[in-house]
Structures are given as C-alpha cells and as structure tokens.
Amino acid sequence: xxxxxxxxxxxxxxxxxxxxxxxxxxxxxxxxxxxxxxxxxxxxxxxxxxxxxxxxxxxxxxxxxxxxxxxxxxxxxxxxxxxxxxxxxxxxxxxxxxxxxxxxxxxxxxxxxxxxxxxxxxxxxxxxxxxxxxxxxxxxxxxxxxxxxxxxxxxxxxxxxxxxxxxxxxxxxxxxxxxxxxxxxxxxxxxxxxxxxxxxxxxxxxxxxxxxxxxxxxxxxxxxxxxxxxxxxxxxxxxxxxxxxxxxxxxxxxxxxxxxxxxxxxxxxxxxxxxxxxxxxxxxxxxxxxxxxxxxxxxxxxxxxxxxxxxxxxxxxxxxxxxxxxxxxxxxxxxxxxxxxxxxxxxxxxxxxxxxxxxxxxxxxxxxxxxxxxxxxxxxxxxxxxxxxxxxxxxxxxxxxxxxxxxxxxxxxxxxxxxxxx
Numbered sequence: 109x110x111x112x113x114x115x116x117x118x119x120x121x122x123x124x125x126x127x128x129x130x131x132x133x134x135x136x137x138x139x140x141x142x143x144x145x146x147x148x149x150x151x152x153x154x155x156x157x158x159x160x161x162x163x164x165x166x167x168x169x170x171x172x173x174x175x176x177x178x179x180x181x182x183x184x185x186x187x188x189x190x191x192x193x194x195x196x197x198x199x200x201x202x203x204x205x206x207x208x209x210x211x212x213x214x215x216x217x218x219x220x221x222x223x224x225x226x227x228x229x230x231x232x233x234x235x236x237x238x239x240x241x242x243x244x245x246x247x248x249x250x251x252x253x254x255x256x257x258x259x260x261x262x263x264x265x266x267x268x269x270x271x272x273x274x275x276x277x278x279x280x281x282x283x284x285x286x287x288x289x290x291x292x293x294x295x296x297x298x299x300x301x302x303x304x305x306x307x308x309x310x311x312x313x314x315x316x317x318x319x320x321x322x323x324x325x326x327x328x329x330x331x332x333x334x335x336x337x338x339x340x341x342x343x344x345x346x347x348x349x350x351x352x353x354x355x356x357x358x359x360x361x362x363x364x365x366x367x368x369x370x371x372x373x374x375x376x377x378x379x380x381x382x383x384x385x386x387x388x389x390x391x392x393x394x395x396x397x398x399x400x401x402x403x404x405x406x407x408x409x410x411x412x413x414x415x416x417x418x419x420x421x422x423x424x425x426x427x428x429x430x431x432x433x434x435x436x437x438x439x440x441x442x443x444x445x446x447x448x449x450x451x452x453x454x455x456x457x458x459x460x461x462x463x464x465x466x467x468x469x470x471x472x473x474x475x476x477x478x479x480x481x482x483x484x485x486x487x488x489x490x491x492x493x494x495x496x497x498x499x500x501x502x503x504x505x506x507x508x509x510x511x512x513x514x515x516x517x518x519x520x521x522x523x524x525x526x527x528x529x530x
C-alpha cells in the first residue's frame with residue numbers, strides 16, 4: 109500500500125457530489141417551483157423512491173460538525189407541525205398517490221430530539237400520506253441520550269424499523285474529543301438495552317482518526333461492534349469542516365491535526381481487517397460494513413441507483429423525477445433540472461460507491477465509447493492493485509475501497525474529458 113499512498117494528493121473521504129464536476133462540461137438546466145409542482149401531477153415512473161426528512165436541530169453539537177443544524181433553544185412544536193403539513197400537502201399530489209416508497213429516512217441534526225407527542229404528529233401524517241413498499245426501510249438517525257422508551261414505542265408503532273446511532277467511537281479519549289455523552293461502558297450497556305427493546309436494526313456510526321488515536325483504539329471499536337452484533341457500522345475518517353468547533357480550535361492552535369495519509373490508511377486497514385475477521389461482516393459500500401444477513405441500508409441503495417429522494421424539511425435535498433430540490437427554508441426551495449449527462453454520471457458515481465461494480469450496470473448507463481474509456485481506467489486501477497477484474501464485474505480491493513471516492517471522481521473526469529475534448 110505504501111506506493112498507493114502516493115496515487116492522489118488528497119483523499120476524498122465521503123461520497124462526492126458529481127454535479128459540480130459534470131457542470132464544468134455541461135451546464136445544469138433551470139427549473140422552478142411551478143415546473144416542480146407540474147411534475148408532481150404526472151404519473152411517476154417506476155424508479156425506486158425514498159423520502160428524506162431533515163431536522164436541523166440538536167441539543168448538543170459534536171465538535172466536528174458544521175452541517176445544516178443548530179442547537180435547540182426552544183420548542184419544536186411549530187417545526188413538527190410544519191413537517192406534518194408538508195406531508196399532508198404533498199400527499200394530495202399524483203406523485204404521492206401513485207408511488208410506493210421503499211425508504212423513509214429521518215436525518216439531521218437529531219430527529220429523536222422531538223418529544224413523543226411531536227413524533228406522533230409527524231408519524232401520523234406519514235401514515236396518512238405515504239404508501240410504504242413491501243420490505244420498506246424506515247430509519248431514524250439518533251444519539252443515545254435522546255432516546256427514551258416512550259419515544260421508541262411511538263416510533264415502532266408507526267413502522268420505524270432501523271436506527272442509526274451516532275456513537276463515533278467507544279474510546280474514552282475519543283468520546284471526550286467528539287463531545288459525546290456517556291462513557292464507553294455506559295454506551296455499551298445502553299446499546300445492549302436498545303437492541304433488546306427495539307424491534308428493528310440497530311446500526312452505528314464510527315469516525316476514526318481523531319488526534320493521536322491508536323490502532324488499539326480503532327480495533328477495540330470494531331470488536332465492540334461485532335460483540336454487540338450490531339447491524340452495521342458506517343466508518344468515516346474524521347473530516348475538518350470549516351465553521352465547526354474543531355476547525356476553530358485548530359485555527360486557535362488548541363488542537364493539533366496534520367494530514368497523515370499513512371496513519372489514515374493504517375487505522376482504516378486495521379478497522380476493516382478486524383470487522384471482516386471471522387467472516388461475519390462484509391463491506392456493503394465504501395463507508396459501511398454490515399453484518400451478514402443484517403443491515404442492507406436500502407436508503408443508499410435507492411439514492412445511488414438513480415432512484416428518487418423526495419426532500420422534506422429545512423435543509424433537506426434530493427432529486428425527484430429528474431428535478432433537483434434543496435429546501436433552503438420553510439418558504440423557499442432551489443430547483444434545477446438534471447441533464448442527460450448529470451443523470452448518467454450521478455448514477456455512475458453512485459454505482460461506484462459499492463465494492464462490486466457489475467459490468468452490465470455500467471453498460472446500461474454508458475454508451476459504447478464511454479464504456480471503452482471506463483474500462484481503460486479500470487485497467488489502470490487494476491495495475492495499481494485497486495481493482496480486480498472478474499468476468500462480470502470490477503471488484504475493489506481493500507486499497508480500492510480506501511481510495512474509492514477518488515477513483516469515482518477520477519474516472520468521471522477522465523470520461524468527460526475524453527468526450528468533450530476530442
């Protein structure tokens with residue numbers, strides 16, 4: 109791997125948005141509220157569909173976070189009523205009446221910050237207006253300290269069947285650094301009780317590479333996830349976001365963080381190796397390891413296969429029948445229309461989030477010329493031991509998974525450059 113550490117100057121640690129890259133070659137088309145409303149009255153196509161609901165509030169802000177959320181300083185009654193009214197409004201459209209939804213995903217923020225009565229108001233509105241698919245996935249992101257038995261009972265009553273718990277790490281040092289609630293042992297006991305009580309999948313988020321994190325600490329995180337038999341673990345390398353408390357502490361020299369690709373890789377490698385030991389877990393996508401027969405993370409499957417994601421709530425974004433939507437506030441949304449190229453390469457980027465890339469799935473997206481360029485790059489990645497070509501697929505190696513987001517950006521840029529700069 110030492111040579112592979114020199115492949116790129118910087119590692120992209122999360123799924124990049126291919127829109128910006130594509131827009132260098134093909135401008136987006138305009139859309140507006142009226143065209144979006146008109147589209148919602150047309151019978152939708154049969155692509156898979158998800159709903160994303162955003163709650164931009166937390167009662168405690170993580171040190172690394174600068175995302176679309178703020179610390180709660182009042183009641184959420186009006187916001188809960190707003191979310192319910194959005195479902196009631198869109199529930200009257202042809203799109204909702206004619207659609208079956210595979211996924212409902214509550215993100216944030218902390219969606220379990222609502223009181224039980226507020227949760228019930230929102231979930232009742234979903235029950236009135238949304239037809240779930242036969243094997244639907246209904247997820248709430250959460251912290252442990254925001255969950256109560258009463259809230260869980262309300263959530264289960266209305267079909268919530270998956271929890272994504274922001275643990276970040278079990279390490280005592282790491283939990284202090286991330287500004288997390290509870291000690292390691294308290295977290296373990298609460299997860300055990302949660303698993304016993306909740307009738308659904310319990311998954312966690314792990315963020316590695318905090319300052320001076322040791323290999324022993326990241327391996328312990330993996331061992332605890334396995335011992336608890338959790339459905340899956342997302343695993344991200346710590347990212348410093350401008351505007352976060354962490355970025356301000358670095359600027360003030362209260363925290364010393366330096367980019368160390370070798371350390372990043374060693375922590376990643378030991379976490380993955382430990383998770384895959386005993387063959388009870390597998391790599392589901394570039395940043396998630398799932399228990400065999402456990403979590404399938406349908407939300408990302410829908411998003412990355414070109415399905416619809418209908419956004420509800422301030423700060424929510426998605427794509428519905430080829431129209432991109434971002435909810436800036438309660439009164440204003442931003443709209444743009446996907447061109448053929450935006451749709452094509454967004455889907456290609458999504459498929460490359462998975463460790464096994466079906467050749468047929470790529471051929472279904474790219475034309476013959478574009479597929480030739482795709483294979484040229486895959487051959488190069490094979491020479492670097494990032495990809496293994498099989499008869500019907502290209503499979504990422506462990507190093508390929510590490511660099512996966514870079515490879516996605518690289519290959520899309522290569523194809524577009526070949527097509528538009530002949």
